Amino acid sequence: MNPERPAKPGPTTKPHRKNLFASRMAKTPKSFIREILKVTDDPRIISFAGGLPNPDLIDAAGIADAAGRVLAAEGRKALQYSTTEGYLPLRTWIAERYRKRLGMAVSPCEILITNGSQQCLDLIGKVFLNAGDPIAIERPGYLGAIQAFSLYEPVFCPITLQDDGPDPAMLAEVLERHNPKFFYGIPNSQNPTGITYTGERRKEIADVMQKTGTFFIEDDAYGELNFTGRSPQSFRQLLPATTLITGSFSKILAPGMRLGWVVAPVEVMEQLVIAKQASDLHSNFLSQRIAYEYLSHTDIDSHIHRIQQAYRHQCDLMQAEIKKTFPASVRYTRPEGGMFLWLTLPDGISANEVFDAAIKEEVAVLPGTPFYIDGGGNSTLRINFSNAPDTMICEGIARLVRVIRKLGK
Amino acid sequence: MNPERPAKPGPTTKPHRKNLFASRMAKTPKSFIREILKVTDDPRIISFAGGLPNPDLIDAAGIADAAGRVLAAEGRKALQYSTTEGYLPLRTWIAERYRKRLGMAVSPCEILITNGSQQCLDLIGKVFLNAGDPIAIERPGYLGAIQAFSLYEPVFCPITLQDDGPDPAMLAEVLERHNPKFFYGIPNSQNPTGITYTGERRKEIADVMQKTGTFFIEDDAYGELNFTGRSPQSFRQLLPATTLITGSFSKILAPGMRLGWVVAPVEVMEQLVIAKQASDLHSNFLSQRIAYEYLSHTDIDSHIHRIQQAYRHQCDLMQAEIKKTFPASVRYTRPEGGMFLWLTLPDGISANEVFDAAIKEEVAVLPGTPFYIDGGGNSTLRINFSNAPDTMICEGIARLVRVIRKLGK
Numbered sequence: 001m002n003p004e005r006p007a008k009p010g011p012t013t014k015p016h017r018k019n020l021f022a023s024r025m026a027k028t029p030k031s032f033i034r035e036i037l038k039v040t041d042d043p044r045i046i047s048f049a050g051g052l053p054n055p056d057l058i059d060a061a062g063i064a065d066a067a068g069r070v071l072a073a074e075g076r077k078a079l080q081y082s083t084t085e086g087y088l089p090l091r092t093w094i095a096e097r098y099r100k101r102l103g104m105a106v107s108p109c110e111i112l113i114t115n116g117s118q119q120c121l122d123l124i125g126k127v128f129l130n131a132g133d134p135i136a137i138e139r140p141g142y143l144g145a146i147q148a149f150s151l152y153e154p155v156f157c158p159i160t161l162q163d164d165g166p167d168p169a170m171l172a173e174v175l176e177r178h179n180p181k182f183f184y185g186i187p188n189s190q191n192p193t194g195i196t197y198t199g200e201r202r203k204e205i206a207d208v209m210q211k212t213g214t215f216f217i218e219d220d221a222y223g224e225l226n227f228t229g230r231s232p233q234s235f236r237q238l239l240p241a242t243t244l245i246t247g248s249f250s251k252i253l254a255p256g257m258r259l260g261w262v263v264a265p266v267e268v269m270e271q272l273v274i275a276k277q278a279s280d281l282h283s284n285f286l287s288q289r290i291a292y293e294y295l296s297h298t299d300i301d302s303h304i305h306r307i308q309q310a311y312r313h314q315c316d317l318m319q320a321e322i323k324k325t326f327p328a329s330v331r332y333t334r335p336e337g338g339m340f341l342w343l344t345l346p347d348g349i350s351a352n353e354v355f356d357a358a359i360k361e362e363v364a365v366l367p368g369t370p371f372y373i374d375g376g377g378n379s380t381l382r383i384n385f386s387n388a389p390d391t392m393i394c395e396g397i398a399r400l401v402r403v404i405r406k407l408g409k
Numbered sequence: 410m411n412p413e414r415p416a417k418p419g420p421t422t423k424p425h426r427k428n429l430f431a432s433r434m435a436k437t438p439k440s441f442i443r444e445i446l447k448v449t450d451d452p453r454i455i456s457f458a459g460g461l462p463n464p465d466l467i468d469a470a471g472i473a474d475a476a477g478r479v480l481a482a483e484g485r486k487a488l489q490y491s492t493t494e495g496y497l498p499l500r501t502w503i504a505e506r507y508r509k510r511l512g513m514a515v516s517p518c519e520i521l522i523t524n525g526s527q528q529c530l531d532l533i534g535k536v537f538l539n540a541g542d543p544i545a546i547e548r549p550g551y552l553g554a555i556q557a558f559s560l561y562e563p564v565f566c567p568i569t570l571q572d573d574g575p576d577p578a579m580l581a582e583v584l585e586r587h588n589p590k591f592f593y594g595i596p597n598s599q600n601p602t603g604i605t606y607t608g609e610r611r612k613e614i615a616d617v618m619q620k621t622g623t624f625f626i627e628d629d630a631y632g633e634l635n636f637t638g639r640s641p642q643s644f645r646q647l648l649p650a651t652t653l654i655t656g657s658f659s660k661i662l663a664p665g666m667r668l669g670w671v672v673a674p675v676e677v678m679e680q681l682v683i684a685k686q687a688s689d690l691h692s693n694f695l696s697q698r699i700a701y702e703y704l705s706h707t708d709i710d711s712h713i714h715r716i717q718q719a720y721r722h723q724c725d726l727m728q729a730e731i732k733k734t735f736p737a738s739v740r741y742t743r744p745e746g747g748m749f750l751w752l753t754l755p756d757g758i759s760a761n762e763v764f765d766a767a768i769k770e771e772v773a774v775l776p777g778t779p780f781y782i783d784g785g786g787n788s789t790l791r792i793n794f795s796n797a798p799d800t801m802i803c804e805g806i807a808r809l810v811r812v813i814r815k816l817g818k
Contacts, residue, residue: 016676017588020537021536022538023539024535025684028684028687053489055485055486058484060488063480063488068476068477078665079467079472079664080461080462080464081461115692118688119688122687126433126434126560133431144690148687150687151535151687151688179426242425255489256489256490256695257694257695258689258690258692267425271430274437275434275437275560278437278531279528279557280523280527280667281553282667283524284524284666284693284696285665285667286665
């Protein structure tokens with residue numbers, strides 16, 4: 001480094017200080033999914049472990065046309081810095097979509113464009129959470145949310161997810177006892193279970209939460225992917241002053257553009273905008289312009305209907321194969337949307353063992369344990385139906401049943 | 410809301426809990442720049458307040474061609490989810506650029522693609538800072554960094570920026586007394602002052618930091634914009650084990666694509682990748698593919714040379730107008746790169762007064778006070794030369810001198 005002082009120990013030899021990293025880093029679970037995806041890079045492996053949309057349902061040609069038009073007409077503007085809140089016509093489009101789909105009034109000034117809905121969770125953590133603050137979350141709960149919130153060192157209070165939605169009595173007790181900053185949940189086609197809260201359960205949960213004024217963070221990544229075409233009520237329609245919604249273009253447009261949004265009451269939005277600006281100034285403006293151009297020249301209802309029908313078919317096929325071949329002791333959810341089935345194996349079969357044995361059979365599944373913030377779920381598996389073609393679904397399920405029958409003995 | 414129970418107070422009437430928001434939000438300075446930019450939206454105002462690149466130097470046609478090729482050839486892949494670390498060919502391009510430009514060996518696995526270099530600051534805050542941790546920062550220091558780090562509630566230790574770079578004696582004392590987690594600085598064409606550390610001062614600073622093993626966060630947003638074509642040594646060449654570099658495509662390609670990167674030793678990179686994944690999974694993949702396609706089909710050296718020459722001209726013109734018209738008591742920096750001049754007014758003239766009076770004359774400048782974490786800088790102004798055409802530079806400076814002469818009386 002410095003030839004004049006060769007005797008001095010170089011900087012590479014000096015050990016770093018103790019506690020170099022922030023304590024939050026020790027509290028963030030290493031992404032099991034991430035580790036698994038490395039294993040499943042092998043093209044011989046049929047993967048039900050991830051959560052990718054079917055690439056055939058990404059309208060690359062339509063997006064290419066939109067990109068061409070934006071760059072030809074207003075290239076330099078679309079490539080310049082822009083506002084933190086996001087492109088106003090795109091925010092207006094989102095607001096109008098809520099009106100049309102749910103009959104729900106949302107103002108564009110209640111909408112902030114983010115880098116996919118994952119960033120909403122980071123911003124919400126930033127804005128709401130001091131270390132040690134309690135928050136309530138479904139059990140099992142979305143791993144991406146557990147990771148995002150963990151960086152703000154909250155205390156997680158798990159609320160059991162039943163077939164109809166979260167357990168209202170348990171939620172009431174947690175609200176009473178711990179006064180959490182918010183309850184985070186996915187009412188539509190929950191990740192990992194595929195469960196959609198019933199209308200009745202939504203009202204029960206809203207009643208419980210209204211008593212304490214606790215915020216509900218409604219993660220609605222899958223609301224547009226309901227195969228039945230139903231659009232269940234948003235919690236914002238039940239708890240308008242205390243609901244935030246996180247939305248995503250990843251499932252209806254394209255995940256690689258990293259576009260999502262958060263809907264929040266104005267006094268929360270002010271804080272979210274400050275946090276967003278400090279975090280990365282604003283979301284990719286070129287992609288916002290392309291997305292808006294695409295959405296305003298496409299029959300988006302038809303496009304979404306096509307995605308719904310394709311996923312319904314893939315989900316039905318996977319369920320049919322499971323019903324036909326799996327031991328009756330394996331239970332599984334019947335989603336009405338989304339991308340995932342949730343399997344519960346008979347007691348005594350460990351999902352981690354299934355994972356290891358399945359990789360040898362060249363099929364990948366996701367053990368359910370990382371979705372349980374307080375341990376448990378040892379016999380649960382999440383399997384994705386959106387990303388594999390029909391033949392792969394049949395072949396993958398056939399491989400999986402061999403593994404389960406072998407381990408069941 | 411619920412017609413069956415009209416007597417019950419609706420959720421909008423319930424006051425929110427005290428301390429709804431995290432304490433970090435109260436510590437984050439409201440962006441003065443943001444507020445100012447609202448004022449300067451008026452098209453009659455000549456704005457030297459922002460920090461936008463000259464739109465004429467954004468190669469929209471070249472980027473449009475690259476986008477067309479990417480979307481035609483591999484549209485669905487470019488629009489799908491991707492890896493947290495970023496597109497490997499783009500990371501390899503960045504590594505190769507460091508080798509070519511600085512003779513510095515960087516491995517692609519030491520590079521993470523981010524949403525502009527602003528996100529690097531957020532991720533570095535996440536990974537390194539517990540509330541109350543001391544960090545050192547130049548005085549005056551970059552406002553975006555002050556905002557990003559403030560969310561992690563550190564204690565800022567300002568280090569006076571002299572004409573040659575930060576004061577080494579002051580830094581030594583701060584390292585000794587407070588043991589900060591890192592020192593954050595912009596060695597090339599610093600924001601706000603335009604100062605470039607001399608080679609001698611870099612060595613002095615590195616010597617001081619090597620003794621304590623303190624990390625240096627080298628923000629290098631402007632390294633490619635040195636008008637002289639010089640590429641001063643990176644601190645990573647002086648302190649390889651303890652330097653992080655943040656880089657940006659915003660100044661050489663296009664800010665609207667929000668692409669930056671951080672270079673870090675592998676053990677720090679592991680933590681940054683976990684933080685990035687939790688924050689937003691990965692950066693916009695479509696933009697990464699377009700940027701790589703563009704960079705590998707463009708003579709980027711010529712493009713950057715064109716930007717350097719244009720900004721040199723704009724900077725020279727602004728300085729010439731200042732020299733010709735301003736009272737001799739106004740001092741200003743002579744940047745060799747970047748986008749900003751830094752003015753120090755005679756004692757007794759307040760930059761905030763200049764701002765208010767200048768808006769009335771329809772020219773916007775940025776008072777220097779928000780760059781001083783501990784107060785001060787009342788007579789300083791940052792003015793941007795990159796975003797205005799020649800006639801606007803001359804007219805804007807003419808308006809500004811009227812304001813200063815009036816207030817100087």
